[in-house]
Amino acid sequence: MVAKSNRTEVCVTAERWTDPNCPVARTVDLVGDRWSLLIVRDAMDGASAFTDFHQRLGIARNVLTDRLRRLTEYGILARDTAPSGKRQTYTLTDAGRDLFTVMLALRQWGERHAFTSGEEHSVLVDQRGEVVPELRAIDTTGTPLTSGTTRVQKAS
Template identity: 50%
Template sequence: MVKRTRFDDADCPVARSVDAIGDWWSLLIVRDAFDGSRRFNEFQRSLGVAKNILAARLRDLVANEILETTPISEGSPYQEYTLTEKGRALFPVIVALRQWGEAFSFADSEPHSELLDRRDGQPLAPLEVHAHDGRLLTSDDVAVAKLS
């Protein structure tokens, strides 16, 4: 098996984030956790991933403090997985990936799921990046500053 490259010492926040999240299975697990999945069998049924891969990804997400485990009931050997504060902070990332996929991964007539505001049932507005003064920013408006 090929050993995965680690980025936990990289000076790039994107590289460290990718290192913490892991891979596509991990992002899909986080997505399912936002959608209400809590138990191993719920994740397995939704994703169709092999049990050993799912177990490894869940273990890594717990180790990276993105998910935490709690007993299903007192005295039960079974546990459920819930998002931590660090995991819940991935919500804008999941929304951004979802909105990008809606815009670029489906034909116009192809059905897909969408996120709706629970209060009014309306689709979410597109995510935007704003400057400290409220201006809308694009990639042309930002620069990376290396800190020493």
């Protein structure tokens, strides 16, 4: 089975989908483990070489190799040979860059719920150095959306 976005095709066999009709489940199947998300986070922060990811994450080499292979296979990362010809580099694809909003939502949830009041943590800022405002889901009229004001329309 090939899952298609308007920019990338992701090849995953039908047996590997946890819930074939649910976009959340498919996304979690592709990038839902902690190491994959942290690799994507670090790629967004400029990591590109195996050693960059290994040093930043302290991840076992075999686990990192597996996650980089999967993220490349799933179209989240692209693998290229460095100009020196001696190592591979990894860059985010369009699909990988599209995870920015997901990463922002996870970050902001963590800021609200994973730290005690007053506990220090990193802060995401824009190009001007301003703290990125809270992400808000809104409907077409600008009214805030919640799990109580939305519903899932199942595929037929």
